Amino acid sequence: MKIKYSIVLLSLITISCFSSCSGKEESTQPPNIVWITSEDNSKHYMRLFDEHGTEAPNIEKLAKGGITYTHAFSNAAVCSAARSTLISASYGPRLATNYHRKLQKVPMPDDVKMFPYYLKKAGYYTTNNAKEDYNIIKHDSVWDESSKKATWKNRNLGQPFFHVFNILTTHESRLHFPESAIKEGTKTNQDSCFIFPNHPKTELFKYTNARYRDLIKKMDAQVGQVVDELEADGLLENTFIFYFGDHGGVLPGSKGYINESGVHVPLVVYIPPKYRNMVDKKPGSKENGFVSFIDFGPTVLNLAGANIPEHIDGKPFLGKNITSNEVSKRDETFSYADRFDEKYDIVRAIRKGKYKYERNYQPFNYDGLMNNYRYIQLGYQEWKALYEAGKLNDIQSQFFETKLPESLYDVEADPYETNNLANNPEYAEVLEDLRSNLNERVKGMPDLSFYPEFYLINNAFDNPVAFGQAHKSEIASYVDIANLSLYPFDSIKDQLEQALNSSDPWKRYWALITCSRFNTEALSLQSVIEAISKTDDELINKVRAWEFLGLTRVDDPVKGMTDALYASKDSAEALLILNSMVLMKDDFKKSYTFNIDTNNMDTEVSQNSEVMRRLEYFNK
Template sequence: MRKNFSLFRSLLSLLVIAGACGISVAQTAARPNIIFIFSDDHAYQGIGAYGNKLVKTPNIDRIAREGALLTNNIVTNSICGPSRATLLTGKYSHTNGYKRNDRTRFDTNQTLLSKTLQQSGYQTAWIGKMHLNSLPAGFDYWNVLPDQGSYYNPDFVGQPNDTTHYTGYVSDLITKFSVDWLEKRENTKPFFLIVGHKATHREWLPDLQDLGAYDNVTFPLPSNFYDDYKGRTAAMQQDMSIEKTMRLRQDLKVDVDYEKDGAYKRFTPEQKKVFKAYYDKVGKEVADKKLTGKALTEWKYQRYLRDYFSVANSLDRNIGKLLDYLDKSGLSKNTVVIYASDQGFYLGEHGWFDKRFIYEESLKTPFVIRYPGVIKPGKKVEDLIVNVDWAPTVLNIAGAKIPSDIQGKSFLPLLKDDQTAKAPWRKEAYYHYYEFPEPHHVYPHFGLRTSRYKLAYFYGGADSWELFDLEKDPKEGSNIYGTPGTEKITADLKEKLKALMKEYKDDEALKILAGAKSI
């Protein structure tokens, strides 16, 4: 009896000490910290963990290796601002009100992931790119890039609404500010931190240390680089091709006017000297070769990927710095780390750069997550995950109640391999893109994707259906809509598409679907 009393008194003393130190037993045991690293336009097919053997992404690969990799993580609207709005709301664009990258102000009065976490006892912060025409809401701290931000010597908007100019490369600064906040945060609470990177957004200005990082690599042309877009009206009329749309001066830094071109006015003389010396050689190369036609297009493709992946180097390196800090500080044991991009991106597939289309490279986005002690290292999730699911999953991890107006659902059970993971998961995912005609003349469209098929309807002038059998045609080059033998699957997919529109209350799409041409 005396021994039991002594044990009880010892445990009570430990609890008192923990309380005096401001440490919550529930917090440390069951309420992990969460870091969501969110990049811009980073293609899943440009990451080592997703099978790319030519690029170096060791730190993103590390998160995947030590946690889980999602192979069918797709977005609801493949464009930057709307994807960020979906992360914050767990809702489709037509519901959260942010459909396009325009001057719309994101409605911060609605239910937000950040606000819900705050109410659940989390300290919250957003550092880096936000791009929603509104100041962060539901965040205890923020330091964000105005609009798209700048790669070199960028401005940041801090609290309450103060703009400060900094010297340095944007990826490095975002990491520095993130680590600074982690060191100064209130350590009696679990934290939720969004690290919003500008990389790898156009116009792809690499850090000085990464200039020429891939100059010795010759990237193979995608098999559909010279796609003829047969049977795909919208694809035929787009304006996002490497051949016609990609600009030598602005995009590929050929014959840049360093005094007049806006991005370069931010450079210090020392930065400009190094940057200019490298790209003067690039400009001389294309001038000396006097390239035209396909030769010029293929040269542009090589330069595009070399710049793009050089910018990605800074992104991955800074993810590594953050992971190292978590290790050194002891935070990694109880911190969930997520890496994702706002959407996919074309790396020459169909002859394109950019995103927007429901086709795979744009629709799918990378998502890797490390949750020590919960997610088994090396796990792969092949189920259809949609970015409306991100917010409820984070809330589920945090032990917070998921608001009823969130349209996604938590996929934490799929990550944990627990018994509830055997419950039915979605078999179809819904997509709706709106922005037209600028900047890339991609017709608005909606559609759905299953594990095997994809059905889409382009409207606003294109007025055409597309159907792909992803099992037989993974490159989506053959539109089989209307071909004999597809009637049953087409009718079934249309019914499912209509059901998803009703489920997510996309009334605008329902009206368009009702008047859509059947052929």
């Protein structure tokens, strides 16, 4: 008993050290901080953020007592990649936390912990109710409680707390309804709902939009319940409350894609009366400066007066030494999309002010490529069926068609990114500026995704950040080869041929991808590519070669790709091979037929959960 009493007493003494005898308690005692996170909803569905959104009275009430952030971004557009960014305060491509779902977790960088660790060191009680979903190996000292029952109520008397509350109500799975549900109707008037211009204006999409707005209202009520509980405990006066979405979504083409509806999230921060002196902005105001998930952890630490570690990517936007004038000048965010369940891609984006630049490193991997869990949603199924039937307009069809290597949008004039300005000479200077910006970022991090994921798992996952620094020059060379796709083929043909003949397998890898971007323009390199398809030491390079031959209709890729799949002993490698096979199967111009015999596959590979998603699709 004496030991337990001493621990409690020591804790109370530690808490009291936050207070100054000469000051008022409300200004020197550290504040409580609560995060209320709703799943899978972008800012587009709430009236507070968008003219086409629905009312959310509890969130709106929080906004009257706080700040509404009109430009908040999740960096990644899907759960584990976005949440890993939140907890680490760092960009996923630098840490190798940008793949969803994780095939293997990675450690935090040297000398950096998940940010709640620093709150605990400062005397905070840290709780998470209940979702973690990190792609990072969790340290035992991050949460005092992390479960569906986690609560601030178990802290020591007077101890400040950081509490995370997750709301599942708006999750993608809530739109996995059967056709029979449509007859039940919705509370929201279906004819009143705005339909994104890239979606077909059908009865199903009207219903889905209305159903989702009903869910937003239900989620808002749950936000109110958390606030009511804080008020009942007498905590509203000294508790900062962050409400935000964990990334965008969730109607077709948003979650998992780094367009605005995939990464532009709602964010409100309630400012408690006792701590208004800590915030250089009036309650009820709006903040138009850009903030991103990398900034949320440092902001919490700054409000708490806790240590902010070096070597993270984010910076605070509230608290000590942060002025509204400085935050309002922030006008950039960086976004990334890679593997999304079993579907691979690599897309990066910079938004600066009203302009958004997207770099599609594998533009033949069109957005609508089969992704099993997505296509449970009836909206996805109908959208694809209408495309195949030729019943969509040009804007609605873009989701199912090959992309350009780079895109540029004025998202203030074109918020749904339907008009690509990349080839418009009037925007050449903007394009070049943002292209240079992005290249500096991916080379400077460096961005680990320029190696295939399976290679990173086998060679980098013990210490991804150190691996990136050790291979920074190699990664820069792969970026340069990928960027050859931005120039006329005749001007870069010799460089591509040199890369195809390189002794570095990943230079060959990116040269093959670039050839596929050029499609039939690159047929003058056919003989080199055919040789790679037969003799390369890397199975994935053989597959990338067959991918080019299949896309150009020069040769049937089925046997070559299937043989590579059977030869693979690595489930992550096999998953990447299967992505190319699905691309061939779903090619709308010429579909190739695969008959995969799982008895010929490595047993461990065939039983991997993500591989099984692909095999399920082939075996339908």
